[in-house]
Amino acid sequence: MLTFKNRTALITGAGRGIGKAIAETLAKHGVTVICVSKSAESCGATAAAIVAAGGKAKALAVDVADGAAIAQASEALLKEFPTIDILVNNAGITRDGLLFRMSEADWNDVIATNLTSCFHWTKLIGRPMTRARWGRIVNITSVSGVIGNAGQANYSAAKAGMIGLTKTLAREFAGRSVTVNAVAPGFIKTDMTTEFVNNPEASAKILEAVPLKRFGESADIANLATYLCSEEAGYITGQVFNVDGGMAM
Ligand code: NAP
Numbered sequence: 001m002l003t004f005k006n007r008t009a010l011i012t013g014a015g016r017g018i019g020k021a022i023a024e025t026l027a028k029h030g031v032t033v034i035c036v037s038k039s040a041e042s043c044g045a046t047a048a049a050i051v052a053a054g055g056k057a058k059a060l061a062v063d064v065a066d067g068a069a070i071a072q073a074s075e076a077l078l079k080e081f082p083t084i085d086i087l088v089n090n091a092g093i094t095r096d097g098l099l100f101r102m103s104e105a106d107w108n109d110v111i112a113t114n115l116t117s118c119f120h121w122t123k124l125i126g127r128p129m130t131r132a133r134w135g136r137i138v139n140i141t142s143v144s145g146v147i148g149n150a151g152q153a154n155y156s157a158a159k160a161g162m163i164g165l166t167k168t169l170a171r172e173f174a175g176r177s178v179t180v181n182a183v184a185p186g187f188i189k190t191d192m193t194t195e196f197v198n199n200p201e202a203s204a205k206i207l208e209a210v211p212l213k214r215f216g217e218s219a220d221i222a223n224l225a226t227y228l229c230s231e232e233a234g235y236i237t238g239q240v241f242n243v244d245g246g247m248a249m
Contacts, residue, residue, distance in 0.1 A: 002029055002230035008084050009229065010034040010077070010125060012064055012117065013091030015042025017190030018140060021218035022088055023047075025226045027055030031086065034058050034077065038091075064091045064117035065109065074124035083132050086229045087125045089118040089162070090140040092155075094192060099153045107154045114158035118165055126173065135178035136229040139166050140221070143186045143244045159184075163240055170238030179237040181228050186244025188216040211246030 009026050013019035015037030023033045027050045037043035040061035047059035062073045092114045095106035129135030144152050145159025163182055170180040187206055189197055196202045207213050220243050227233055242248045
């Protein structure tokens with residue numbers, strides 16, 4: 001069992017998939033979880049399920065592509081919660097296409113949702129965390145940000161940007177015992193990948209590049225993210241952990 005000393009966590013994209021699994025796993029360890037998603041329905045359902053299972057959770061609908069909305073939400077949260085000790089930047093979208101066919105809107109949407117959101121949340125939630133001299137920040141990047149992926153220039157750039165942000169903030173916050181790490185999933189079975197996973201031809205092609213020859217589960221990411229948020233992970237910072245069945249060896 002991992003140690004969490006009465007901690008509170010904010011998880012973005014907690015309405016579905018990986019973020020939901022991270023919120024549920026942290027809650028099972030006694031962490032109070034603030035579940036953020038775009039729609040009130042999805043974060044509301046995650047929080048309700050956690051509370052029904054005996055955990056502590058709050059739902060908050062925030063469009064993370066909107067910096068002003070993040071500022072407003074953070075201000076209200078920091079009045080309600082004395083400290084937010086753990087931040088998991090997980091919300092993300094894809095708008096795939098080869099570069100010559102990629103619109104500027106698709107580029108901007110992916111950068112705003114996947115990368116700029118991390119800048120805003122970390123700046124707002126990270127400040128009181130550094131003052132409290134304890135914190136954990138986990139950024140959910142992607143194998144696409146580590147090795148690149150044709151058709152995902154916007155997404156790979158955003159995810160690689162998260163890695164640079166992780167390493168820089170690990171250095172900036174280290175003196176305050178706030179660790180910053182990244183987890184880079186490969187192909188995980190969620191709504192984001194249904195299209196590929198349910199297509200036998202596409203999934204066979206993807207699995208050629210996965211040494212473990214299967215897709216991952218949200219729990220594979222949640223287990224590592226939860227460990228990185230625990231007391232026990234206090235000597236790990238600035239790292240990127242690939243959880244991808246061996247894709248990016
Ligand atoms: P998912 O099932 O599509 O869920 C995405 C979550 O992000 C949803 O809860 C969604 O909110 C939220 N979200 C999206 N845009 C948002 C916005 N503008 N504001 C607030 N919330 C927003 O995705 P997933 O597969 O769990 O992916 C989670 C993270 O892992 C992403 O960053 C993704 O890039 C990364 N990742 C996934 C895979 C994979 O194979 N699945 C691989 C590598 C990396 P709603 O529920 O309200 O729509």
